[in-house]
Amino acid sequence: MEEKNYRHYIQILKEELVPAMGCTEPIALAYCASKCRDVLDDDIVKAKVKVSGNIIKNVKSVVVPNTGGLKGIPSSIGAGVVAGITENVLEVIAHVTDQQKKEMQQWLNRTPIEIIPIESEYALDICVELIGQNHRAKVRIAGFHTNIVYIEKDQEVLFQMGVVASTDQTLTDRSLLNIRDIYEFAKNVKIEEVQDILQRQIDYNYAIACEGLKNDWGAHIGQILLKTYGDDVKVKAKAYAAAGSDARMSGCEMPVIINSGSGNQGMTASLPVIVYAKEYHKSQEELYRALIVSNLCTIHQKTGIGRLSAYCGAVSAGIGAGCGIAYLLGGDYEALCHTMVNGLAIVSGIICDGAKPSCAGKIAASVDAGILGYYMYKNGCEFKDGEGLVLKGVENTIRNIGQLSREGMKETDKEIIKLMCR
Incomplete structure (x- = not known):
């Protein structure tokens, strides 16, 4: 990467991965x-x-x-x-x-x-x-x-x-983000330049996930996943992300590290990757680099969508988490591209009808799609150019999703708000 872009990527992480309580x-x-x-x-x-x-x-x-x-x-x-x-x-x-x-x-x-x-x-x-x-x-x-x-x-x-x-004036230009540079940045960044913010994300978000799994919060989505489907790593990845939301949407006073202005997105982008790293006994450095992928892939998608939309932000973060898992397990640039496109093709229709306990369920579904998108790639399967919103080239598909949510769903957003407030 050019030095300018390298510095911008570090600054984007610093701007986006900040603590919030509530x-x-x-x-x-x-x-x-x-x-x-x-x-x-x-x-x-x-x-x-x-x-x-x-x-x-x-x-x-x-x-x-x-x-x-x-x-x-x-x-x-x-x-x-x-x-x-x-x-x-x-x-x-x-x-x-x-x-x-x-x-x-x-x-x-x-x-x-x-x-x-x-x-x-x-x-x-x-x-x-x-x-x-x-x-x-x-x-x-x-x-x-x-x-x-x-x-x-x-x-x-x-x-x-x-x-x-x-x-x-306040935020670094997010249009510099792309999947190829995200991959190269994650491989080559000097860990000491991002370690503190990533470790804080691990500590804060894992703590609230554990709280959500342990105590009486929300609709107990995280607990239900583990109780019903067992403790396979794919289930745990969904459960921990959902449990963090279980707690946070119901008033838990523990802070989280957000992503793209959202705590749910911050937890969804990070917790599945953390769970996979623990399961596969990955080093702390390997986890940090995978979190860079998941966080930046989430921010990249959200750049074209906007902070708030009728499009559920958990989808962007769940697919970002899938990309982080792909990287953690040895995936290259092609793995990230296919994971991104496959995942978006599966769940890009989930709407946002506000912050509330059901966000945890949407998070579980989005993480599931991100993981499935990766395992589709591992098995030589993919959704192809021209199938729905999928276009040839990962950046083209990301742009399609951005336009769908930013422009196409404006009237959907108005109708959602009207229905919620009647």
Whole structure:
């Protein structure tokens, strides 16, 4: 790889593999509210929250951690206002006392919150306005979960930047990603340059998966998989990824390392690879390199799709995990290409109907497709050019899926949101 691209790939991993506590859409709301509270610096008497449909969809049914089991947009706002530590960003409500949980409920009981759905060109769009006794403030996040693009106090604009411009300035260009360079980068990267972020992903995500398998979380998808199908490595790979989601979607307060703005995607991209590495007694370096493949393959797919969509992000991560497993077991560039295309051909129709316990089931199905895609390749089988959305060349198929989800599923997304909110 060119030195410039090598550096960009390292930076992409650093930008994407960051910790978050709780489902990232409620946490983005809490972060926005916490920042707005800081700007306001006044006793709050009312709140107005403008949100895009995908925020409504992804906040409606998921438990906001550290709130005592509360769900929904008002709870996310209340958590950020009462207990948010803004500088902690996606861990903004990671440190909440029992007293603050009581104060949240009191604040929600006395503070009117107006929720205004908006039509936005950005799937992720949040604007929190807090009205105090003497002042008012407004903060907007758009494009991705921590991207503050507007700050206002008492009708004076304190900060403003276009969403595209701020994204370009904040994030490294993802269009540089491709499967061939991902493979070469994983083979040749100096491990010491990425070891810390990858080890943190292993530690955090494996811990919450174990919690999901051990205790009473969600719909128990991880536990059911192991109970029903046994402990074959293919089953365990699905079970651990699903169990992490079981816990996280139901309010578990353990942090995870996300991928493409999503904890579910971060767990799905990493846990199956970790399970396979343990099963096959792979070295830590072999695991790190395989995780590079799985994470970057996930990010590559998500680049064409967007952070939020009607297309289930677990699919991208499950196929990414399949590619990571293929690499871990000695697969070359061709193995990655065929695993990617085969997996996408199987499950690219799964929709996203918000964050909630059933995400764990979709994760299990997506990981299964990624693994099957690899074993199809191992047995000399493949889905071929012209069959459905599959095109000759892995990058062409990835582009097809991106267009399907980004453009073709816009109306699907609107209908999903309408059905969820009726």
